[in-house]
Amino acid sequence: MTGEAKARRRGAALEAAILDAAWDELDASGYAGLTIENVAARARTGKQVIYRRWQNRADLALAAMRHRYTSIADDVPDTGSLRGDVLAVLRHMARRFREFGSDLVHGLMAEAHELDPETFEVIPDAMAIILGRAAERGEVSAEAVTPRIARMPADLVRHEMLLTDRPVPDGVLVEIVDEMFLPLVRARGRDQREKRAATGASR
Amino acid sequence: MTGEAKARRRGAALEAAILDAAWDELDASGYAGLTIENVAARARTGKQVIYRRWQNRADLALAAMRHRYTSIADDVPDTGSLRGDVLAVLRHMARRFREFGSDLVHGLMAEAHELDPETFEVIPDAMAIILGRAAERGEVSAEAVTPRIARMPADLVRHEMLLTDRPVPDGVLVEIVDEMFLPLVRARGRDQREKRAATGASR
DNA sequence: TCCCTTAAGAGACGAACCGTCTCTAACGAC
């Protein structure tokens, strides 16, 4: 009875311990098994401590994910070609999805009504950088790529992930890029050039 | 004490009563409020009767949806143009989503692990019919449209619905068709013609 | 027509979590 100095954690250390516990719980039992009660027990703390920091389990799960992984925004791929860059982004998404598990993603979608739309805007931001570099290289004309075209590949991959519950095969990513994104970008570039030529390079 | 012949329902009548009750419950309280207990109470029956027929609330909700609405497969649009047909399909999807509510859709995605993939294959089937007719009219070359291109518009709309929680603005549908789908189909048709011309119409 | 199998209707039951609340004691600021 004399042993065990029961150190009482605070601040960042406590928060990290809880987020680690939450992630372990996700790993062990999936999003369905992620109960506040379980996390508190695993982190050896009280429920109140968790409720004080996060509103609900969706909130907690999101925090745990962010605590575990960094954003792609910190590491936009730069392979030297538009094709390589876009594929790298899509592969990054597919890998993350595999790490998270469809379980978690779907659970979050269902519960996190207040899911910061910004959460998903990371990808468009990365795409913007990639497209900017491709334009500099002369690979594409910046105006040829509308915002909707720019987000199409990532949207399709996300759709695939959300709908199928399975890891997205790499072939699908390649298909999206080679069969749709690149042809579309090139076709629009060509249309633009032709239009400009027809109007006598007026602009 | 003499009143109320307590007719005991069976078979189809009972099933319909339960599904109606389930839909009313969805309507009233959303997917979150769809508990077996509530549905049983509303349908004035026992929980066991429900559990006997459906495995869980996702199953029940799906059945209620199907009981309420018919499939687009029974009514593939035929407007006379590829653009019109595709837009009609996308608008059909958007309308259904509005009727169901994002709540329900997300809940199902999260819980219905066994969601019959066939559930979503209705749209590709409709697209195949539409594209077949467009090919007959000479609007597109059938080979120019790969399966992935054919499903792209619907996938993007579904993605939009799943991600945003809001009704999809009609402008987005138009954008998808006019900015991506049609240009892509036409570009690939043109590429094919050029390639055929270059090889001296060898084939 | 009567009987007998089936399943509807109703609710009790223990289990799991919820979110709130309370209590004690460790911590850190001053």
Added chain:
DNA sequence: GTCGTTAGAGACGGTTCGTCTCTTAAGGGA
């Protein structure tokens, strides 16, 4: 050293789960 804050722990009433039991209406077969 004092004192306000909050971690750690768990009790609490409430909801829903899914299973089980019990009675009795329904309806087909002999």
